[in-house]
Amino acid sequence: MRAFRTIGLVVVLASVAHAAVWTTVYRYDEITPLGIVDPNQTAVYRDVMVGTHLVLIVSSDSDRFWAGTLYTSWDDAAYGVLSARGYGPVWKNYEESCLDAAGRGALVQEYPGMGAGFSLSTGDNFGVPGWDPLAGDWFVLDYYAQSRGSCDVMLYSGIASSQVLVETLSFTHVASRDFNGDHIVDFKDLAILSSRWRTTTDSDPNGPNAKLDLNSDQRIDSQDLAFFSEYWLERTDFVESAADPNEPPLDSQ
Ligand SMILES: [Ca+2]
Ligand SMILES: [Ca+2]
Known part of the structure; x- marks a missing residue:
């Protein structure tokens, strides 16, 4: 597995510039997209109330191995909380956050880096049916508006020093009316x-x-x-x- 992963990382470094990866933000029902404030700023979302549960789907038009991270800064983590689904202790993998199109062997793991969030990687790309990633929805994560204030969620492609910022999702939390x-x-x-x-x-x-x-x-x-x-x-x-x-x-x- 380690050899596969090493080769995969070489692939991702070569493919980062070509793969389109993006996040779509839905309300708790996973169907209704969260509205945006300005059509020219597609990642600045309308204010949500404290206590609101959002669902973040990471998708791609690529069928190549990809690895990246989705996280908030430590400061912003006081306002918004990312969480993943279905933790399995053997691989320390949040299995239910890995969707079918990410391929078998996809991983969502705690991100031990610069903020609070998760490392994401698809299955490896060796032409083995079921293991290769496909274009589509790769990962699902949950976001909770914890307290009044602002919180940015950043999606990066690549790993370590090769990380490239893909997008920043900006959320603002207002007082609950509930x-x-x-x-x-x-x-x-x-x-x-x-x-x-x-x-x-x-x-x-x-x-x-x-x-x-x-x-x-x-x-x-x-x-x-x-x-x-x-x-x-x-x-x-x-x-x-x-x-x-x-x-x-x-x-x-
Ligand atoms: Ca008043
Ligand atoms: Ca109520």
Whole structure:
């Protein structure tokens, strides 16, 4: 395996300039792309609420071996968290983050380098069916908006000193409007906001009503309602709908 890997790394150094590799950012459902702020800046995304789960798919139009990294700086890791799926201890590989087109032997491993994230590599390119990478979606990773602020996620091709920055995904996290923490902004949250309407809050960011004061002016009023409305009915993650004790079970209807 080590010999294969060494040869593969030689291949990647030769092919970095030719392979197109990119990341697409989806919402938690893995279907809906996250909107961008400016069509001329395709990697600057619209603000998301703290607690939002995004899905990052790394794709390519190449069928050649590729290795790279996806990570945040240590500073930005306080705001946004990357995670991978299906850790297998034998190869220290996040197996479920490796998609079929990456080929057998693809690896997603903790990145021991300049930031918090993962090393990515496809299967090797030796013409063996199933092991060779194919053009398509290679890797899937998750991203969580951890706290208010900005976080850049960088995708590099190559390894070590040969790394080439491919793209920087820029995320900004704003205060959550999901006051009751059920992953959707709806009437339940509006009721919580309304229950404190035209009251004042203290300046303690950890105070009981601070999360309702979305513009941090120590008042809960129409300005907060306007900020709240920007994310009306937006979901931050997928959840199974909880059984409503006031409704009969489906099989009795
Ligand atoms: Ca809610
Ligand atoms: Ca306010």
